[in-house]
Amino acid sequence: MPQRFCRGVLLVIFIYSTANAASAATFTYPPAIAGTVTAPAIDEASGLVASRSNANVLWTHNDDGGPILFALSTTGQLLGTYSLTGATNTDWEDISIGAGPEPGVDYLYVTNSASGGNVRVTRIPEPSVYAAQQAPSPLTKTVPGAQDQVFSIAAPDVESMFIDPVDGDLYLGSKENTGSAGAKFFRATQSQFGAVGTQAMTQIATLAIPQANGASISPSGNEILVRNQTGTGYMFHRAPGQTVTQALNVGPPPYETFSVHPTSVEPNAEAIAFDAYGNNFYTISEQRGPPGGPFDGPILYHYARTSNDGPVIPTTLVAAASDWKYLDGNAVRSVDWNQPGANDGSWASGSGPFGFGQGNEQTILSFGGNPASKAASYEFRKTFEIDPIMLASELTLKLLVDDGAAVFLNGNEITRFSLGAGAVDNDLALTPVADSLQNTWRTFLIDPNFLLGGTNTLAIEVHTSSLADSDLRFDAQLIGVLAADPADLNGDGFVGQDDLNLILSNWGDSVPSGDPLQGDPSDDGFVGQDDLNLVLGSWGKGTPLVSAVPEPTSLALFAIGAIGGLALIARRRKFAA
Numbered sequence: 001m002p003q004r005f006c007r008g009v010l011l012v013i014f015i016y017s018t019a020n021a022a023s024a025a026t027f028t029y030p031p032a033i034a035g036t037v038t039a040p041a042i043d044e045a046s047g048l049v050a051s052r053s054n055a056n057v058l059w060t061h062n063d064d065g066g067p068i069l070f071a072l073s074t075t076g077q078l079l080g081t082y083s084l085t086g087a088t089n090t091d092w093e094d095i096s097i098g099a100g101p102e103p104g105v106d107y108l109y110v111t112n113s114a115s116g117g118n119v120r121v122t123r124i125p126e127p128s129v130y131a132a133q134q135a136p137s138p139l140t141k142t143v144p145g146a147q148d149q150v151f152s153i154a155a156p157d158v159e160s161m162f163i164d165p166v167d168g169d170l171y172l173g174s175k176e177n178t179g180s181a182g183a184k185f186f187r188a189t190q191s192q193f194g195a196v197g198t199q200a201m202t203q204i205a206t207l208a209i210p211q212a213n214g215a216s217i218s219p220s221g222n223e224i225l226v227r228n229q230t231g232t233g234y235m236f237h238r239a240p241g242q243t244v245t246q247a248l249n250v251g252p253p254p255y256e257t258f259s260v261h262p263t264s265v266e267p268n269a270e271a272i273a274f275d276a277y278g279n280n281f282y283t284i285s286e287q288r289g290p291p292g293g294p295f296d297g298p299i300l301y302h303y304a305r306t307s308n309d310g311p312v313i314p315t316t317l318v319a320a321a322s323d324w325k326y327l328d329g330n331a332v333r334s335v336d337w338n339q340p341g342a343n344d345g346s347w348a349s350g351s352g353p354f355g356f357g358q359g360n361e362q363t364i365l366s367f368g369g370n371p372a373s374k375a376a377s378y379e380f381r382k383t384f385e386i387d388p389i390m391l392a393s394e395l396t397l398k399l400l401v402d403d404g405a406a407v408f409l410n411g412n413e414i415t416r417f418s419l420g421a422g423a424v425d426n427d428l429a430l431t432p433v434a435d436s437l438q439n440t441w442r443t444f445l446i447d448p449n450f451l452l453g454g455t456n457t458l459a460i461e462v463h464t465s466s467l468a469d470s471d472l473r474f475d476a477q478l479i480g481v482l483a484a485d486p487a488d489l490n491g492d493g494f495v496g497q498d499d500l501n502l503i504l505s506n507w508g509d510s511v512p513s514g515d516p517l518q519g520d521p522s523d524d525g526f527v528g529q530d531d532l533n534l535v536l537g538s539w540g541k542g543t544p545l546v547s548a549v550p551e552p553t554s555l556a557l558f559a560i561g562a563i564g565g566l567a568l569i570a571r572r573r574k575f576a577a
Contacts, residue, residue: 025223025235027281027303029259034282034302035076039138042070042078045284045298047095047161048271050074052219053106053398053441053477054129055320058273058300061092061110063286067122067146069095069108071129071139074275074282076300079129080139087122087146090115094214094271097126098163098170099190104443111161111172118198119158119172122148125440128353128400128475130321132362139360145436150198155184159270160215160226164244171244172201173226175213183212183226185248205248209234213270217244218278220311224248225281227272231262261301279310314394317384318458318478321362323351327379329366333425337379338408338459344381353400354380357471358439365472373467377425380460380474386482388453389493389542394481395448402438402473403465404429409450410457417442419463429465438473448480453541486521487538494542499535503527 037045037060044063051057056074067087071080091113100107106126111119124146133139155174162171168190176183186201193199211229218224224236224247235256238247260283263269268286275281285298325347327333336342350363367374386392397415399405404418418430462474484491489499502519506527511518519527521534 024256024307025258025305025309026307027233027258027305029303031261031283031301031303034074034300036299037072037076037078037284037297039070039078039297041068041081042298044286046093046270046286047110047214048273048282048284049095049097049108049216050273050276050282051106051126051129052097052276053126053443055276055316056131057129058282059095059097059108059126060271060284061095062089063093064091065089069110069124069143071127071133072300073131073134074300074302076297077134078138079131079133080127080141082127082141082143084122084124084146085142085144087124087148088120090120093159094161096161096163096216098165099168100125101194102437105437105440106443109161109163109170111158114153114155114158114174117152117154119151119153119201120148121151121161121170121172121193122146123193125437127439128320128441130353130360130362132321133360141360143436145434147194149193149195151186151188151192151201152198153186153201154203155186159213162215162217162224164217165219165221169244171204171215171217173212173215175211182206182208182210187245204245207234207248213268214272214283216272216274216281218274218311219276220278223274223278225272225274227260227269227283229263229269231259231269233258233260233272260303266299266301277311277313279313280304312481312483314396314479315482316477317386317456317480318382318476320398320400320475320477321352322382323349324354325349325381326354326363326365328375330368330375333379337381338461339411340455340457342381342457342459347381352475353473354378354475355402355471355473357469358402358473361473367472371468374464374469376428376467377461377463378472378474379425380462380476382458384456384458384478386451386453386456387493387542389485389488389495390453390482391485392448392451392480392482395446395451396479397444397446398441398477398479399444399460400439400441400473400475401462402433402471403431403469404463405474406461407444407476408457408459409446410452412450414446414450415444417444418465419461423461423463425461427463428467429463432465432469438471441477451480485538485541486516486523487535488542489516489519489521489535491516492542495535495538495540500532503531503535 045060046063049059058072060070067084067089069082093113096109107123108126109123111121157175158172159175160173170188172186174184185205187204188201214227216225222238226234236247266285270286271284273282281303283301325344354363355361406416487495489502506519509527511520522530
């Protein structure tokens with residue numbers, strides 16, 4: 001039978017303490033060449049940031065010219081050119097990603113260099129980007145909804161920026177020449193963006209970093225990178241509960257230095273960006289090719305982490321642009337359409353993004369025969385598999401939807417967006433999605449206990465806000481943090497007698513941390529009742545090497561024995577000749 005995941009809280013604690021432990025981060029040098037940017041329009045790449053919702057996508061921009069953002073693959077291929085309506089590029093220096101006014105939506109922020117004591121920052125909701133856009137030709141799109149905010153800042157040359165993922169505050173860094181007091185960093189709160197008039201930024205740190213001209217923060221906010229033009233990168237660690245100000249205002253240690261390409265290798269040596277998980281990082285040059293080298297475009301460099309202090313990498317359970325079963329064109333859905341095992345054999349099949357009226361749809365939906373009275377809802381189903389031995393501690397849904405939706409996992413409603421409770425197939429979404437948000441991912445945190453070991457069913461209904469609406473959009477992603485059940489002590493993919501025997505043979509012992517073969521699945525350094533409970537609670541989970549799943553031979557004894565008796569029996573077994 002499918003098995004429901006459990007003990008998520010225990011696993012969250014383990015992942016958090018591992019991912020945030022401060023240690024000496026190290027990276028490869030020299031870095032690998034991830035790719036060469038050959039798009040002619042990108043001739044002064046100045047900033048770089050990794051998307052956290054579009055897999056394997058980086059954003060960059062030119063130092064000057066039009067207000068245009070470029071989406072690149074992580075191998076340097078151009079995926080899209082996005083012109084920002086109402087924005088102006090006056091010496092754009094850096095780009096970052098973070099929260100904004102719409103909950104669950106990532107925004108791209110671009111800053112120009114300071115002029116007359118003021119700096120202008122522009123933000124837009126991050127558009128969705130697909131790998132298919134590079135063939136046969138990259139997407140060209142005009143993006144509405146750009147917002148500007150002017151800040152006053154006591155620095156002549158702003159070159160770096162990042163957005164704190166913890167509270168959404170904005171940080172700008174100045175470039176100072178060798179011999180000065182060092183790079184200055186300034187802070188503005190998220191609430192200042194969009195406020196009336198010029199907003200004052202507050203200086204929060206002065207760093208002994210000459211010619212600092214690029215910065216990036218990890219998605220969890222636990223690491224901050226700063227680079228300079230002379231070939232040095234700086235890593236600042238941020239402990240749980242610390243502010244960015246506290247993390248930056250430290251001396252060595254605990255911040256670390258490492259090598260990055262100087263200007264002699266990477267012209268202007270300006271941009272730096274963590275990858276989507278905060279594990280590795282990329283750099284890119286402003287000029288097209290090395291000095292004196294061929295005119296073949298900026299080089300994208302990839303620095304891989306070699307230390308073991310990186311984050312836990314999540315697992316993509318349902319990817320963007322996946323294949324789905326769907327109903328459109330006023331087709332009648334069954335009562336159990338969103339349940340596991342529902343008959344969807346007659347449903348159509350296609351891949352995301354789905355919709356009509358916006359362009360770049362991979363699967364165009366039929367809205368029926370009357371454009372003035374389109375179908376109100378469209379239904380989608382997809383199954384995916386999870387190894388039964390795995391546990392999930394975190395689960396994230398990313399939804400691309402115009403206008404409303406309800407989402408079900410294994411028959412359970414897990415979230416609802418702009419759709420009334422109990423809505424049926426002919427009900428409309430509560431409100432239309434603004435034009436600037438129709439093509440962006442929305443993130444929802446989901447209870448991982450709704451996942452099952454084995455086959456899972458994701459079902460989603462998408463509703464329009466008007467039967468005469470000219471467009472509709474849908475796609476979805478499901479991403480989880482998974483780890484093998486710690487009760488599988490011997491790592492054979494099944495919790496059974498072998499694992500119980502490890503506990504019996506080490507009962508009452510103090511054992512080294514991190515060695516599951518010592519019979520300590522709780523990893524508290526002592527083999528006892530909590531470890532027994534973990535194994536018995538997961539008994540039979542996974543795929544055994546034989547078809548039959550035997551009962552634990554000592555289970556009856558454990559059920560009736562006192563703790564002292566258990567320890568005595570275990571130790572007699574351990575030391576018997």
